[in-house]
Amino acid sequence: MDILESVKMASKTLLANKLRSTLTMLGIIIGNASVIAMVGIGEGAQRFVSGQFESLGTNVLFIVPGNRDAQRTTVDLPKTLVLEDAEAIATQVPTVGAVAPQLHSRELVTYRNRNTYSLIVGTNPDFSVVRSFDAQRGRFITDLDVKRNNQVVTLGVDLAERLFGNQDPVGQQVRIRNISFLVVGVMEEKGSVLGTNYDDSAYIPVTTMASRIIGENSPYGVNLTFISVSAQSEASVDAAQFQITNLLRLRHNITREDDFSVQSQKDVLEIAGTVTSALTLMLAAIAGISLLVGGIGVMNIMLVSVTERTQEIGLRKAIGATQDDILIQFLIEAVILSAAGGVLGTVLGVGGVLLIGVFTPFQAGVSPVAIALAVGVSGGIGIIFGVVPARRAAQLDPIVALRSA
Structure with missing residues (x-):
């Protein structure tokens, strides 16, 4: 037929x-x-x-307290990184371009009769370099602010709009945990990255954060939430990861298991890619x-x-x-x-x-x-x-x- x-x-x-x-x-x-x-x-x-990972910045390394097992099984990570570790990385690792220590806390931010809870990030001037995050108005934190524990703050664009509306925040006073801070700048729009809305955050000197907001200093220095590092180039990321690991092992007198982990942007992206690929297949x-x-x-x-x-x-x-x-x-x-x-x-x-x-x-x-x-x-x-x-x-x-x- x-x-x-x-x-x-x-x-x-x-x-x-x-x-x-x-x-x-x-x-x-x-x-x-x-x-x-x-x-x-x-x-x-x-x-x-x-x-989301590309928006974090280029050639970025993340140094997180606790080993990988602790990060998978513990909500409250051990406090094994201090400000002196970040300073040592900045001065002793030649393949590093910028180092941004970060200390986080969620606090009440007040301007007149407007109140809101926001993420407060204690950091240094290198944060804007590492995370490719610049000020839209005014300025960001300076080295002098960090050295003098100045009570200054740079606001995320969403937080500034919620507190001040159409008014220019620069030069105004806000209160964080009932402590007065001078607004010196407003950041450009960044968006939400991995669940953290940086536009709804406030940025203050890490030393001020430790002494006035957190109020908890360990005998070894200022405890940090984590450290962000920018390598000098994409080719030097692996070398920077190796050198940072060796430096911190020496500083922490580690002979066996590390009490920290150094993860490159590429490592985290590969893990996320594996998870999403498995999800797609499923x-x-x-x-x-x-x-x-x-x-x-x-x-x-x-x-x-x-x-x-x-x-x-x-x-x-x-x-x-x-x-x-x-x-x-x-x-x-x-x-x-x-x-x-x-x-x-x-x-x-x-x-x-x-x-x-x-x-x-x-x-x-x-x-x-x-x-x-x-x-x-x-x-x-x-x-x-x-x-x-x-x-x-x-x-x-x-x-x-x-x-x-």
């Missing part, structure tokens, strides 16, 4: 049962749309995380189950069709149709159902991905690989799950088929 004639006949048969054909395709449509949308979401999450696998269910639906409907069309099959075989002709006929019907469902599902999935990109921060994109895979799998499902009913139809005895009609 001519293949083109088989396709025409299969199309007419499917169009004659529009509702059943549509319901049969529904599983394939949902499966394809789910796979494309889930892969798009996963890839969007990967791009979002990459953008989402695609879950969505793929619906494709399997859709294939089973195609097989069930085709089996019902074989039962209903027993007389037709017997008549066609009686007038000369071979087993291969009948087999191809029913396989083509199954493939048409799956392919049509795949195309409609692709359109629905692409539309869903585009909507996700509009209404969420994820930079969701349409993956050509996911589309090709989903459509290919749906077409393959038509062949695989169409074989059983097609073989059953082809093996019917024409005499028995005509008698049972």
Whole structure:
């Protein structure tokens, strides 16, 4: 039998049962749309995380107190980093460009009758260099501010707007933990990075933070939340990581396990990439189950069709149709159902991905690989799950088929 004639006949048969054909395709449509949308979401999450880390600054290293095991299992990290460690890194590690010690605390910030709780970051002038974060108005903290424990503050743009509205904050006085601070600047817009909104934060000298806000100095110096370091170039990141580790091991008299960890931006990004890739694979696998269910639906409907069309099959075989002709006929019907469902599902999935990109921060994109895979799998499902009913139809005895009609 001519293949083109088989396709025409299969199309007419499917169009004659529009509702059943549509319901049969529904599983394939949902499966394809789910796979494309889930892969798009996963890839969007990967791009979002990459953008978050890139916005932290270039060639950045993070020195965090506690070893990796403590960071995974402990909420309250040990206080093993001090301000003197940051100063030693700045003066003794030649591959380092800038060092920004950071001491964090969430405190009440007040201007007249306006109150809000915000993150207070105690740091030094290198913070703006390491984190690529400059003042929009006024200035940032200076070395003199740190040396003299000056009570000055630079506000994030969101915090400044919430406290002052349209008024210029520079030169005004705010109170942090009921201590008066002079506003010397407002930072440019940075956005939220890894859950921390730097636009809603206030920046003061790290020495002032330790002596006036936190009020807790260890016998070894000013405790730090962590240290951010900028290497001189991308090529020197690994060397800086190695030199910082050796320096801190000497300073902390460590002979066995480190009480700190030095993580490069690349290391953290690779970990995040592994997590998001696994998430994408898991989402695609879950969505793929619906494709399997859709294939089973195609097989069930085709089996019902074989039962209903027993007389037709017997008549066609009686007038000369071979087993291969009948087999191809029913396989083509199954493939048409799956392919049509795949195309409609692709359109629905692409539309869903585009909507996700509009209404969420994820930079969701349409993956050509996911589309090709989903459509290919749906077409393959038509062949695989169409074989059983097609073989059953082809093996019917024409005499028995005509008698049972």
